[in-house]
Amino acid sequence: MLDPRKLRLLRELSRLGTIAAVAQAANFTPSAVSQQLSALEREAGTTLLERTGRTVALTPAGRVLVEHAHAVLKELERAAAALAAIGGEPSGPLRIGAFPSATRALLPKALAELARAHPGLTPMVSEIDPADVAAALRAGELDVALVHEYDFVPPVVDQGVRAEPLFEEVMFLTNRASIRAARRDPWILATPGTLCHTMAIRACQAAGFEPRVHHHVDDFDTVLAFVAAGQGVALVPSLAAAAPPDGVRLTPLPLRRRTLVAFRSGYGDHPAVCAAVAALRATRPESALSVSQGWHSTADAG
Template identity: 40%
Template sequence: MDLSLPRLRMLRELHRRGTITAAATALHYTASAVSQQLAQLERDVGTRLFERRGRRVRLTDLGVLLAEHAEEILASVERATQALEEAGESVAARLTAGVWASVASGLLPDALTALARSHPGIEVRTRELAPEETAAAVRDGALDLSFVIDYSNYPMTWDRSLHREVVAVERLYAAVPAGAVPMASVTLAELAEHPWIVSPARSHFGHAIRLACQSAGFAPRIDHEVEEQATAMAMVAAGLGVTVVSDLGLALRPPGVDVVALGDALTRTVSLAYRTNSARRPALLLVVDAVRTSAAEKGLAADTALPAPTTEPDTEQVPPARAALEEPGERLELR
């Protein structure tokens, strides 16, 4: 019997999440690709792992049994990888990190260049995700580590299976059309009459800004919702409104935008998150140190204190052992 680790990982995610589509989303594959690989896993083991009931697919008892063993197998592989790194004379590893635009452009280039000089055996690959998605991708094994953020007025909920290391603290500023605000500093309340350009409310950034405006006594008139700071500032340069930008986002500022200090003293903490059972991986810790050094060189050195979560950490419900895959039309290519 030849058990493929990627296929076992897909089976584990299917068992955890209950649908092929949800498993595919967590692993950043298409549902069709996951379906094909799971069908191949069934052929590899030579026994039925799935059963079809109309449009639904369920794990058989043997499918559940293999999924439970997959958890142990994948955890053992991670422990073996860590042990080999610790025992080696030089550190060699390939890591995948979750990033978003401002950290990818503002922190990583210098950090990875320095790391390549001091530890050429460490290869870091990156995957751009929304900041709200990166921690879950680490927890689920799709990433080895990821950048995560907390806002001073909106700490994120936290998963206790993950550890995080603070690497930077960014200040937040008002970004306004050139000449629109002649003062050296401004409060959010003084910008209340302007149109706003803000991230969607579902994002940590967008929600934090809305909360800050609410605390300042007004609801912003949001004319434009955009995801990236660079896009928001391009719209500011065109005179379409005002926005809030972070230290790392300033590197993306176009001409025609004035950056004004905020009297409201908003900050955000940038951390690197990784699984607690990876806490002794030398390669991972070297990446953390390289990013922290890069941040310090940019004047963003961080205190190790973290904002306290306002709610209990997120815990994902594991689907029942034989939960149905309930998405209409979802098919596992059983042969």
């Protein structure tokens, strides 16, 4: 019998590519991961990995097993969700991940609605960059998470994670009429590796230039304070633009940020996840564009 816990490690290896990366994601030692994968090979009765020095690659059998692992793990998640539904009213811990502007602007009302509708649930919130959400969901560190995607930054497809749209926002440029007009300005961008950073870089590239980055700041309130202090220009979403400080002008652009709620692909019917999604939908900001208006493709922001 194949052990689902070992199948998860094999799935992570197919995604991450190295034993060390799997160990870090799973909070194991590399030696423990290697031992578990060796045990999985014995259970499968065939070679799943090709080891050459420090590199590891999946064999054809390993790739076949990974495809089945996606289906097996999803069915186990569905089974857990079905059992939880039998218990009636959802209760217990509910681990929620969110990016900073959502934590501030969305979650307080959503948590109040969740407490009103389902007092047995105990929400536990952690701030996390959307780029790290899929791994945290697959590892069971989160149950549900708010993520975002931008024009110029297509979503990352992950078989272990399902995401449903909540709303979309207009993006604003500070103190300039267009991105092209800001080509000689210093820029304030998010930390490299984040979706916000990638979006800003690609928006500038689409306008024909590479931005001169002077500051890396992730909190949009701080970004606007830097803009007000004359430290540069920036792109900010409407959630962060409700009350800009003096000295900050905001120009709407034909760019959008879309917020989605994500969870493990087999947990769509889990009572706690359904409760969280319902609370988020009930309290999403009135100023946001309705998803029924249709999501926009990448636009010319020059």
